[in-house]
Amino acid sequence: MLFDHIKLAFRNLKHRGIRSWLTMLGIFIGIAAVVSLITLGNALQGAITGQFDTLDPDKLIISNAETGFGPPGSTAIEKLNDHDLELIENVNGVDLAVQRLIRTVTLEYNKAAVFGYATNIPENDKHISLIYDALNVKTQSGRLLTKDDRKKVVLGHNYADSNNDFGKAVTVGKKIKIQGEEFEVIGILEQASSFITNQIIILPDEDIRRILGINKEIDIIVVQVDNLDNIETIANNLEQSLRRDRSLKVGEEDFSVETPQQGLQTVNNILAAISAVIVGIASISLLVGGIGIANTMYTSVLERTREIGVMKAVGARNKDILSIFLFESALLGLAGGIIGALIGLTLAFAVSFTVSTVFPTLNFNVNLSIPLLSLAILFSLVIGTVSGVLPALQASKLRPVEALRA
Amino acid sequence: MTPSLIDLNNVKKYYYMGDSIVKAVDGVSIKIEKGDFVAIMGPSGSGKSTLMNLVGSLDLASEGKIFLNKINIENLEESDLAQVRGKQIGFIFQSFNLIPNLTAMENIMLPMMFQGLDEFNREEKALELLKIVGLSDRADHYPNQLSGGQQQRVAIARALANDPQIILADEPTGNLDTKTGELVMKFLEDLNKKGKTIIMVTHDPLRAQKHARTIYWIKDGKVEKLTRKVKGTWKIIKSFSGD
Numbered sequence: 001m002l003f004d005h006i007k008l009a010f011r012n013l014k015h016r017g018i019r020s021w022l023t024m025l026g027i028f029i030g031i032a033a034v035v036s037l038i039t040l041g042n043a044l045q046g047a048i049t050g051q052f053d054t055l056d057p058d059k060l061i062i063s064n065a066e067t068g069f070g071p072p073g074s075t076a077i078e079k080l081n082d083h084d085l086e087l088i089e090n091v092n093g094v095d096l097a098v099q100r101l102i103r104t105v106t107l108e109y110n111k112a113a114v115f116g117y118a119t120n121i122p123e124n125d126k127h128i129s130l131i132y133d134a135l136n137v138k139t140q141s142g143r144l145l146t147k148d149d150r151k152k153v154v155l156g157h158n159y160a161d162s163n164n165d166f167g168k169a170v171t172v173g174k175k176i177k178i179q180g181e182e183f184e185v186i187g188i189l190e191q192a193s194s195f196i197t198n199q200i201i202i203l204p205d206e207d208i209r210r211i212l213g214i215n216k217e218i219d220i221i222v223v224q225v226d227n228l229d230n231i232e233t234i235a236n237n238l239e240q241s242l243r244r245d246r247s248l249k250v251g252e253e254d255f256s257v258e259t260p261q262q263g264l265q266t267v268n269n270i271l272a273a274i275s276a277v278i279v280g281i282a283s284i285s286l287l288v289g290g291i292g293i294a295n296t297m298y299t300s301v302l303e304r305t306r307e308i309g310v311m312k313a314v315g316a317r318n319k320d321i322l323s324i325f326l327f328e329s330a331l332l333g334l335a336g337g338i339i340g341a342l343i344g345l346t347l348a349f350a351v352s353f354t355v356s357t358v359f360p361t362l363n364f365n366v367n368l369s370i371p372l373l374s375l376a377i378l379f380s381l382v383i384g385t386v387s388g389v390l391p392a393l394q395a396s397k398l399r400p401v402e403a404l405r406a
Numbered sequence: 407m408t409p410s411l412i413d414l415n416n417v418k419k420y421y422y423m424g425d426s427i428v429k430a431v432d433g434v435s436i437k438i439e440k441g442d443f444v445a446i447m448g449p450s451g452s453g454k455s456t457l458m459n460l461v462g463s464l465d466l467a468s469e470g471k472i473f474l475n476k477i478n479i480e481n482l483e484e485s486d487l488a489q490v491r492g493k494q495i496g497f498i499f500q501s502f503n504l505i506p507n508l509t510a511m512e513n514i515m516l517p518m519m520f521q522g523l524d525e526f527n528r529e530e531k532a533l534e535l536l537k538i539v540g541l542s543d544r545a546d547h548y549p550n551q552l553s554g555g556q557q558q559r560v561a562i563a564r565a566l567a568n569d570p571q572i573i574l575a576d577e578p579t580g581n582l583d584t585k586t587g588e589l590v591m592k593f594l595e596d597l598n599k600k601g602k603t604i605i606m607v608t609h610d611p612l613r614a615q616k617h618a619r620t621i622y623w624i625k626d627g628k629v630e631k632l633t634r635k636v637k638g639t640w641k642i643i644k645s646f647s648g649d
């Protein structure tokens with residue numbers, strides 16, 4: 001019997017053709033918006049948080065402030081140096097402090113020159129392992145640098161791609177010119193989620209300082225803390241010691257101490273806010289879609305009053321009519337949901353394809369989320385059913401004689 | 407004496423329009439026996455259609471009692487009433503009232519669906535009925551692809567779907583030309599011969615007298631007279647005029 005009702009409802013919708021499609025349009029725009037925006041939002045979140053993969057939660061980063069606050073001329077900030085490193089090593093709770101350089105260098109290979117990010121590895125095994133840990137890198141071929149390597153380089157995954165800017169893949173054993181000096185490639189890294197890691201150039205500390213003419217300057221200091229629970233306190237202590245050492249007041253710092261989670265959290269908060277707005281907009285369009293269904297169902301009740309009368313005359317009970325009309329609106333919602341979900345997904349994939357083409361280094365990957373899809377379709381089904389309840393009730397309660405007179 | 411198939415006892419149906427009361431049916435008592443061919447005759451506005459709606463339980467009386475097979479339909483729940491209606495009464499309407507988005511075959515299957523018959527049996531029965539009304543080759547046609555006469559024959563087949571005892575026909579030939587009208591009447595006569603009780607509402611005395619055996623003449627919501635065909639001639643059984 002129920003199956004018969006569904007079949008009958010389906011026939012009715014089919015019969016109304018374009019009107020059913022227009023009604024569904026309202027629903028599937030909403031669902032398509034929800035599905036595509038949430039899917040893209042997730043991809044965006046993945047792409048952004050992927051960039052933070054190089055940071056571990058138990059490490060603090062101390063860096064030079066990029067701009068000073070104050071009148072022009074006073075912005076010449078004091079860069080971090082050996083002295084600061086020593087100071088930081090002695091702060092309570094600091095397990096290890098490692099200096100790092102992050103600089104732009106020119107690379108020459110296959111008669112092409114490109115710029116890349118170079119970083120150093122220090123000359124202490126413990127420090128080296130901290131850096132590798134922080135960068136979260138593994139080699140795809142060859143090996144990583146050790147403290148005794150000189151004039152050797154490890155390259156990020158992008159350089160091993162034949163579509164790179166050199167027009168030719170770099171492989172282990174090849175020679176490459178960095179800032180005019182020749183280096184031997186001894187390792188290529190695995191593909192990483194961070195695009196910075198994928199185009200990184202890892203050099204021995206001594207070499208990078210020589211080719212760039214850097215003396216005691218340090219770009220960032222990575223601090224490993226002995227107890228993760230105290231990371232905020234240790235960060236405060238570090239800030240305080242550096243301030244005292246440089247005789248600066250609170251707010252005048254020419255350096256910054258950052259816990260990796262701070263950055264990540266801020267980004268996540270922003271993303272969550274964006275998601276909320278998106279979901280809000282999509283909900284409005286879903287509401288409008290639901291009203292559209294209710295409207296169509298009401299019209300259809302009015303139009304088919306006589307038909308309802310006939311069905312009652314041939315033995316349809318109120319609950320039969322109710323169920324036929326409810327199935328009609330539920331089917332509208334369900335079909336709208338499925339079509340909407342498919343359109344939304346297609347849209348999301350199209351956008352992700354475009355983004356990946358335009359920014360190939362960004363890991364902007366759209367994932368097919370079955371829970372999201374099922375939820376969207378289920379939601380649409382519920383909206384359809386709920387919007388159909390009142391018209392269906394009205395239809396079922398018509399008295400046969402009155403319905404037939406219509 | 408065996409109880410009548412349909413028994414109306416002082417049935418009234420009033421409509422309230424503002425301050426005035428329209429007495430559409432005003433105290434009708436009639437008994438319809440099993441196997442009879444009854445015509446309810448009267449000019450338009452006489453209340454004959456209202457009376458038929460009451461007999462067919464499409465409407466409820468304001469006053470009085472209606473017994474269908476000894477059951478007081480007033481006491482039935484909505485869903486039971488619908489089931490009784492679907493099982494015991496077959497309706498034929500002046501304007502055919504087929505469902506436009508269902509084929510001839512599906513229209514015939516509809517009453518069986520509401521009785522919970524499974525699809526296989528519904529199809530079998532519908533095909534059989536289409537054959538009876540001579541429309542086997544039109545099974546998959548939609549109502550708008552059929553002529554008026556064909557639509558009314560589909561409607562007759564639909565009325566027969568649940569093998570009801572009673573066929574209620576409301577001006578069944580009203581929208582048909584004379585020739586097709588006769589064909590439809592022929593079907594009703596055949597059904598009557600096979601034991602169905604036919605109740606036909608009409609305003610055409612010639613047609614009523616040609617096919618029916620019992621005629622209730624209705625005027626102003628009341629039965630004016632009851633005539634019956636006895637051995638080929640019409641006799642007035644009861645006359646209420648002048649009461």
